[in-house]
Each structure stands twice: as structure tokens, then as C-alpha cells.
């Protein structure tokens with residue numbers, strides 16, 4: 001079970017993917033709107049803690065456990081302080097700092113720099129033994145790098161130099177010098193050391209405090225640098241091990257030749273480069289006998305250093321401190337301390353444990369890429385916005401459940417864009433539907449009124465017609481009266497037609513659907529209309545067999561009305577096109593003329609009963625309203641497009657009638 005070194009504070013995480021991008025172990029998964037740390041993969045480098053602008057990453061705290069150790073009666077506790085402390089505790093002198101640690105209740109304050117001296121000797125021997133052979137090692141002072149190798153490059157575990165880290169070496173020395181029952185608390189800039197203490201120190205290191213946690217303890221205990229007794233570390237005292245926290249410090253202290261030509265050592269540091277270096281080590285590109293790999297740019301840049309002082313100033317601070325120490329350095333004493341316990345075990349064994357994720361096949365990756373809209377290599381922008389260097393890496397991470405598709409910014413923008421267009425389209429259709437509804441309601445109420453009047457007028461009109469017919473058939477009627485009676489009959493007939501038109505418009509007649517061959521229907525619709533010689537009619541319905549279920553009698557009336565209108569709009573002749581298109585579900589008829597067109601100001605009115613622009617006696621203004629009524633009964637739709645302005649193109653009007661092809665719902 002992996003330790004929970006770093007966790008996400010859910011409320012603070014704004015899912016900006018910075019930690020995803022910056023995690024060298026790819027140990028962060030986006031899930032449930034949060035950047036969650038995958039504990040099995042986390043190497044404790046603390047980079048995510050440093051880069052998170054929202055302070056949404058919490059580090060496992062050991063403060064309570066350390067307090068408990070300090071309070072345990074009769075227990076001696078040693079604080080083993082990492083050599084990087086001078087870059088963190090700049091607000092007091094080193095001696096004041098040591099005094100403050102003692103003031104917390106630590107019985108011993110030891111410098112881990114001496115542990116570094118111890119292992120440096122061993123590194124020197126290791127290189128001497130293997131220089132010129134093919135054997136190569138990864139140095140192991142950096143706990144995060146070791147975690148990375150053991151879990152994420154497990155086959156390289158045997159390449160880890162089999163030597164203890166300065167922390168572990170120092171802990172063993174302290175136990176030897178001061179007794180096995182001393183508790184050791186390592187204090188340093190590193191989060192990964194907490195895992196090393198548990199997994200590798202074999203109980204030699206009891207707890208690990210970060211500098212941040214130590215500050216917290218100073219604060220809680222109200223420890224003031226000016227009120228403590230400044231003291232030195234407890235022996236043994238270090239020599240040059242103090243430069244370990246600077247990258248290259250190990251190689252330098254171990255007196256290993258780092259020159260390019262020597263192939264003895266190489267130094268690689270930094271979150272991005274160390275993973276690459278481990279890969280290069282694996283491929284054999286790095287030939288040096290020892291590679292000093294550090295996940296940070298040296299421990300002086302560790303995640304728990306709160307200072308904002310830049311790298312080179314920090315190096316200078318370490319150098320200053322070591323110079324300061326050297327003024328009181330006793331070489332004889334140091335040699336004595338170094339070789340006091342010749343049998344002190346400075347070795348370390350490592351255990352590989354494969355925590356890598358399964359890798360997808362090429363097809364699986366391609367599928368994922370396609371879902372992200374990346375069909376070809378050119379679509380892979382590799383912009384890095386998702387936190388992964390390449391689209392391929394992102395796709396693999398999606399496969400592994402680490403990432404989500406929405407993290408791809410170009411894809412998300414594309415999707416948003418199409419959603420916006422879709423929304424705009426839906427809005428437009430809604431607007432259209434609303435308009436049609438208003439228009440429909442208006443026509444419906446007119447229809448009711450019309451039906452009412454027509455019904456009332458119909459009967460008296462029938463009586464007038466009947467009597468005028470009776471009269472005109474009467475042989476006694478005078479010839480001049482016969483002429484008058486003829487006019488009465490004709491006009492009453494006209495009224496009757498208008499009234500029945502009105503009833504048609506308003507009627508709730510049933511629609512009688514019958515299988516109809518579309519082309520035949522169009523052809524026969526022409527029979528009921530007299531087409532003048534100067535007008536050409538064309539039928540555009542390429543499919544001679546296509547069928548639909550229509551009430552052809554009623555629709556015939558619609559076509560007659562529209563054809564008459566088209567003819568009347570072209571007094572000087574022209575062309576009419578009767579067209580038909582269809583899909584599985586719909587039939588769309590088209591009646592186009594190149595006549596005078598319908599001016600925009602009339603567009604709203606043409607379906608209103610009695611609206612006509614034709615001279616009295618010619619137009620009744622009922623053709624379109626009746627057609628509208630019939631189309632609506634078919635659950636269809638009638639609309640038109642028209643142009644009256646020759647400057648904008650040929651004038652004319654096209655009516656479109658859309659009907660359900662199989663109107664089983666009608």
C-alpha cells in the first residue's frame with residue numbers, strides 16, 4: 001500500500017492541468033472534476049505541490065507523530081538535518097537554527113552532511129571498481145528518483161547503486177554512536193524521503209519532517225531565534241558532504257571525474273530531464289559509470305524550501321555555509337569519525353515493483369484519437385494544452401484512465417463552436433416555429449369566424465338560389481327579367497363558391513389518405529387548370545414510381561389554387577416548374593413561377609382570408625387560405641420564397657409544401 005504523500009484539496013482544485021503537465025511520473029488523473037494523485041504512481045517529488053497556484057495539493061504531515069516521539073518519556077530523539085537547511089532558514093544563523101531545533105525537545109541535532117561524507121567514500125570505491133567496465137549505476141541519494149526507478153522503470157532497479165542514501169547512512173551511524181534506542185527524525189526539503197524512511201530505511205529513520213513542517217512546529221511552540229541558545233551540531237561533524245544538495249555534489253564529494261571524456265560520471269537534474277535521463281540510461285545513451293540523477297534541481301530547490309531565492313544564489317548560500325564550517329573543521333577528528341565503525345553497513349538493497357499502466361494497442365490509440373477529432377497526423381497539433389507533450393501521450397493516458405477527452409483544448413473549442421452553431425440553429429427554428437404558431441392561431445380564429453358566418457349564410461343563400469332557379473324556369477317570366485334573374489343566379493352562385501371556400505378553409509374535414517404515385521399526381525394536377533399558350537410548364541420529378549400516402553382530391557385543390565396564382569402572376573407569360581422531392585419520411589412539393597413576385601410587405605398577409613391584390617371580381621383572397629387549411633390538415637407545412645426586385649435576380653415565387661410521406665399519424 002503506497003503512502004499518501006500528496007493529496008488534492010478538492011475545493012481548491014480548478015483543474016487547470018498544470019500538475020498533470022508537470023508531473024514527471026504522470027501520476028495525476030483527472031477524475032470527477034479534480035486532479036487526483038494516483039498514490040501508486042506518485043514518486044513524492046513534490047513538483048505538483050510547487051506548481052499549483054491554488055495551493056490545492058496537501059503534503060502528508062508527520063508533525064503529530066514527531067511531537068509524540070518528543071513527548072515520549074525517556075526516549076532520546078535525534079534530529080538529522082539535511083545539508084540544504086541554510087537555504088531555508090535564512091532568518092537566523094546556523095547556530096541559532098540548531099538551538100531552535102533543540103528547543104523543540106530534540107536531544108541530538110546531527111548533520112546528514114556527515115552521512116554524505118560516508119557514502120561518498122563508497123561511491124568513490126564503486127566507480128574505481130567498475131570504471132572501464134560495462135557496469136553502470138544510477139546514484140541513489142534522491143528518494144524520488146529511486147521511487148521512479150523501482151516502480152516505473154522496475155527493470156532498471158538492479159542499476160541503482162547498492163548504497164544507502166546520506167539520510168539512511170547517517171541514521172545508522174547515529175544509532176551506532178548514540179544507541180539503538182535513539183529515535184531518528186530526518187528534517188529536509190523533500191517529500192519523497194517520507195516514503196524512503198518507510199520503504200528503505202529498515203526502521204532506521206522513524207519520521208521525516210519537511211522544512212515546512214519544522215517551521216510549523218517552531219510556530220506552534222513559539223520558538224524565537226533570538227531567545228534560544230545558539231549551538232553547534234552534535235558530532236560527528238561533516239567535511240564536504242554539505243554540498244550534496246547542490247546537483248553534482250555527490251560526484252564532486254566522491255571525487256569522481258565528471259569530465260565529458262572520462263565516462264566516470266554524469267549529472268542530470270530537474271523534473272523534466274531526470275525521466276528523460278533514466279530513459280537514456282536504459283537505452284545505453286549515457287555511458288558514465290555513475291549517473292547522479294536528481295528529481296529537483298538539487299535538494300536546494302526541493303519542494304519544501306519556501307524561499308524564492310533563485311538557484312545560483314542558493315548554491316552560493318551553501319558554499320558560504322561550508323566555508324563557514326571549514327573555519328572550525330578538524331581533519332584528524334573527521335578521519336577518526338569516518339573510520340570509527342569500519343563494519344558500518346552502508347549498503348542498500350532495492351525491490352522492483354512494477355506499477356506501470358497497461359499500454360494500449362495502436363488501434364486502441366487510433367480509436368481514441370479519432371474520438372478527439374484527430375483522424376490524420378496533421379490533426380495532431382501536439383500543443384501540450386492538455387498537460388501531455390503529444391496527442392499520442394494524451395490518448396494513451398485516456399486509455400489508462402488518467403486523462404479525459406475534454407482536456408484537449410482544440411477539440412473542446414471545436415465542440416463548443418459546433419454547439420454554439422447548433423444552438424443558434426435551434427434558436428432560429430424555435431423563432432420560426434413561434435412565428436408559425438402565432439400565424440396559425442390568427443388563421444384558426446379567423447377560420448372559426450368564417451365558418452360561423454359561412455354556415456349562417458349558406459342556408460339563406462341556398463333558398464335564394466333555389467327560388468331564382470325556379471323563377472327563371474318559369475315560362476311566364478319576361479325576357480328582360482330572365483336576364484336579371486340570370487345575374488341573380490350567377491352572383492348567388494359566386495357567393496355559394498365563396499362560402500364553400502370559407503368552409504374549406506375552416507373545415508375540420510377528415511383527410512383520406514391513399515397511396516399516390518407522386519409524378520402522376522403532379523401531371524393530373526395540371527388537367528384542372530387552363531394553361532395559356534405563353535406559359536410553359538415543366539414537371540421535375542425524376543422518379544416515376546415513387547409513392548406517398550396523400551388525400552389527392554384535397555391536395556388537387558391546393559395545386560389548382562397555386563397554379564392559378566402562378567398563371568395570374570405572369571400576365572406576359574413565363575415558366576412554371578412543378579417539382580417533387582422526397583425522403584423516407586417526407587415529400588416536398590415545389591411550385592415555382594417567374595412572375596411578379598410577392599412583395600415583402602405582403603408576405604405576412606397572403607394566407608389571410610380575403611387578402612387579394614387582384615381587381616374586384618377576379619380575386620377572392622381565398623386560394624391561399626384554403627390551401628393552407630388543407631396542408632395543415634395533412635400535418636404539413638406551406639411556405640414560399642419570393643423576389644420582386646429584378647436588381648436582386650430573376651423575379652418570381654416558389655411555394656414549398658412539405659407533407660409527411662406516410663401520414664399514419666394524421
Ligand code: ADP
Pocket residue numbers: 561565566569593595596597598606611612613614618619620621622623624625653
Ligand atoms: P387571390 O388569388 O384570390 O388573390 P390568393 O389567396 O390565392 O387569393 O392569393 C392572395 C394573394 O397572394 C394574391 O392576390 C397575390 O397578391 C398573392 N399571390 C399568391 N400567389 C402568388 C404568386 N405566385 N405570385 C405573386 N403573387 C401571388
Ligand code: MG
Pocket residue numbers: 561564565619621622623624
Ligand atoms: Mg388565388
